[in-house]
Amino acid sequence: MTSLDQDSQKSAARVGLTSDTLRIHGGKPLRGRIEVRGAKNLVTKAMVAALLGDSPSTLKGVPEISDVHVVKGLLEAHGVRVDASEPGVLQLDPTNVVSAHFAEINAHAGSSRIPILFCGPLLHQLGEAFIPDLGGCKIGDRPIDFHLDALRALGATVEKLDDGIHLTAPNGLTGAHIELPFPSVGATEQVLLSAVRARGTTELKNAAIEPEIMDLIAILQKMGAIISVEPNRVIVIEGVEKLRGYLHTAIFDRNEAASWAAAALATGGDITVGGAEQQELMTFLNVYRKVGGEFDVLEDGIRFWHPGGPLAPVQIETDVHPGFMTDWQQPMVVALTQADGVSVVHETVYENRFGFTDALNEMGAHIVVHKDGIASITRRVPRRKLEQAAVVTGPTPLHAADVRVPDLRGGFSHLIAALAADGSSTISNVGIIARGYELFLDKLAQLGAEYEVVAPSA
Numbered sequence: 001m002t003s004l005d006q007d008s009q010k011s012a013a014r015v016g017l018t019s020d021t022l023r024i025h026g027g028k029p030l031r032g033r034i035e036v037r038g039a040k041n042l043v044t045k046a047m048v049a050a051l052l053g054d055s056p057s058t059l060k061g062v063p064e065i066s067d068v069h070v071v072k073g074l075l076e077a078h079g080v081r082v083d084a085s086e087p088g089v090l091q092l093d094p095t096n097v098v099s100a101h102f103a104e105i106n107a108h109a110g111s112s113r114i115p116i117l118f119c120g121p122l123l124h125q126l127g128e129a130f131i132p133d134l135g136g137c138k139i140g141d142r143p144i145d146f147h148l149d150a151l152r153a154l155g156a157t158v159e160k161l162d163d164g165i166h167l168t169a170p171n172g173l174t175g176a177h178i179e180l181p182f183p184s185v186g187a188t189e190q191v192l193l194s195a196v197r198a199r200g201t202t203e204l205k206n207a208a209i210e211p212e213i214m215d216l217i218a219i220l221q222k223m224g225a226i227i228s229v230e231p232n233r234v235i236v237i238e239g240v241e242k243l244r245g246y247l248h249t250a251i252f253d254r255n256e257a258a259s260w261a262a263a264a265l266a267t268g269g270d271i272t273v274g275g276a277e278q279q280e281l282m283t284f285l286n287v288y289r290k291v292g293g294e295f296d297v298l299e300d301g302i303r304f305w306h307p308g309g310p311l312a313p314v315q316i317e318t319d320v321h322p323g324f325m326t327d328w329q330q331p332m333v334v335a336l337t338q339a340d341g342v343s344v345v346h347e348t349v350y351e352n353r354f355g356f357t358d359a360l361n362e363m364g365a366h367i368v369v370h371k372d373g374i375a376s377i378t379r380r381v382p383r384r385k386l387e388q389a390a391v392v393t394g395p396t397p398l399h400a401a402d403v404r405v406p407d408l409r410g411g412f413s414h415l416i417a418a419l420a421a422d423g424s425s426t427i428s429n430v431g432i433i434a435r436g437y438e439l440f441l442d443k444l445a446q447l448g449a450e451y452e453v454v455a456p457s458a
């Protein structure tokens with residue numbers, strides 16, 4: 001069994017799925033209403049932020065996803081009392097934080113990238129931190145050099161271990177001037193969570209400014225932090241000695257919302273995403289409209305639908321916020337297989353995020369991936385050496401196939417493709433999807449999808 005299979009089965013089990021293989025009977029538009037709750041990319045970080053307080057925190061809008069279970073396990077291993085008795089609400093009590101055994105931390109590390117964000121809070125609470133090797137989506141190399149450089153700049157000592165890292169800060173953390181080589185989401189959060197209780201002021205240049213980061217800053221401010229977001233991606237953090245607990249409702253999951261929107265388009269359906277908001281989706285909505293999708297912003301969500309007739313090809317370039325989010329491209333590519341002409345999707349954030357297109361090609365799509373991008377196409381200045389481009393020629397009818405989920409968003413795109421395709425597809429490893437899509441099987445059923453969970457082989 002590969003580590004991907006194990007990740008998938010563990011993720012499935014964490015949210016009560018008995019098997020991680022589905023049989024999908026496609027060819028039927030998805031129609032109806034589903035709700036999205038708090039963002040995976042905020043909730044997990046907000047849980048870590050609770051570690052910084054000297055009193056309990058309450059987080060609302062928490063989705064039932066396996067990454068939340070991973071972080072809950074890690075917090076509990078460090079002595080945080082986590083009460084999850086009320087659905088969607090976590091009470092996090094950090095008043096008895098303790099060092100955890102490395103084996104225990106490793107057992108909880110799972111498929112998430114969040115353990116690296118425990119560095120700052122544990123250094124403040126305990127003076128040292130053991131961090132296991134990270135999981136997360138396998139979408140190319142995902143180094144942590146920006147994180148470690150920032151921690152060193154703040155005064156931490158980092159020792160590499162066989163299966164993780166050990167950090168100490170004998171003299172505590174001290175404010176510093178840090179400039180990130182790229183506006184990394186994780187590294188920005190690392191600096192926020194570490195500098196907020198450091199001695200003195202930290203100036204972070206080239207910071208990420210994703211909506212989930214703004215929500216994390218709001219949480220830290222509620223806890224007593226002083227953080228200013230200045231023009232041109234500069235964030236200034238004035239360290240404070242103590243932070244208290246917070247009460248916060250997490251920002252909605254814009255990546256889940258965009259995924260269901262793409263599902264409506266790819267299947268010729270009509271989906272209302274309750275809880276979705278316009279502001280954080282503006283860039284996505286522009287592309288959706290250009291492709292030919294319709295949407296209506298409602299008071300409590302957004303309705304997305306395919307109006308009938310041909311879809312138009314587009315050029316998309318993934319980028320940091322406020323650009324087109326890299327996590328949106330995989331579901332949108334499925335819809336683009338049904339557009340009338342040639343679409344080009346440039347991926348500029350990760351170095352290998354088109355692996356999922358192999359399965360779409362097996363299902364009848366025509367997608368050619370250019371591993372070094374395409375230089376000649378009219379577009380903004382190429383930003384990074386690692387970029388690739390996918391050229392999607394449509395429309396191509398999709399047919400059923402047996403495919404294996406490679407990662408979270410790629411997996412969701414396979415689900416959508418199978419739902420749009422004629423015939424019955426088998427999709428294995430769907431447990432990975434539970435990392436970031438709450439109750440996705442229930443939501444599929446609500447939208448009229450026909451599928452069966454395939455019993456695990458004995």
Ligand SMILES: CC(=O)N[C@H]1[C@@H](OP(=O)(O)OP(=O)(O)OC[C@H]2O[C@@H](n3ccc(=O)[nH]c3=O)[C@H](O)[C@@H]2O)O[C@H](CO)[C@@H](O)[C@@H]1O
Nearest residue numbers: 041141142143144145146147184185186187326327349350
């Ligand atoms: C849990 C979470 O919030 N995940 C999100 C987060 O991932 P994550 O925080 O891991 O993504 P980053 O923004 O850090 O990564 C962006 C780029 O920077 C590179 N990099 C990053 C850190 C580092 O130390 N060195 C380095 O080279 C990465 O390899 C990648 O090429 O932001 C991504 C970009 O919006 C999203 O796709 C993920 O859904």
Ligand SMILES: C=C(OP(=O)(O)O)C(=O)O
Nearest residue numbers: 113136137327408409436
């Ligand atoms: C890449 C993703 O997540 P993570 O950083 O948690 O692997 C994602 O949400 O698509």
